[in-house]
Amino acid sequence: MFSKDLFGKRIFEIRKLNCETQKAFGEAIGMSSNNLCEVEAGKKTTTAEKIALICKHYHVSADYLLGLSDDVNGGVERWSGEEP
Numbered sequence: 001m002f003s004k005d006l007f008g009k010r011i012f013e014i015r016k017l018n019c020e021t022q023k024a025f026g027e028a029i030g031m032s033s034n035n036l037c038e039v040e041a042g043k044k045t046t047t048a049e050k051i052a053l054i055c056k057h058y059h060v061s062a063d064y065l066l067g068l069s070d071d072v073n074g075g076v077e078r079w080s081g082e083e084p
Helices: 004-017 022-029 033-040 048-058
Strands: none
Touching (some): 022 033, 022 048
């Protein structure tokens, strides 16, 4: 089942692992730092379009972000050869 807390935690962890600031990440996916902060805190979610951008940006699966799988890389091979 989907959890805003887990979704936000996974985005936060992936962003930190990639040494990216909220500002830089937000600019890359078209989201304000304030909105991103609320998402990472588990207070808000975002659109399907933004989730797709996050997945492409970090090469992670949507199932992982949404808490449907613990496999961070499941299905991301389709992006090989494309720019994040």
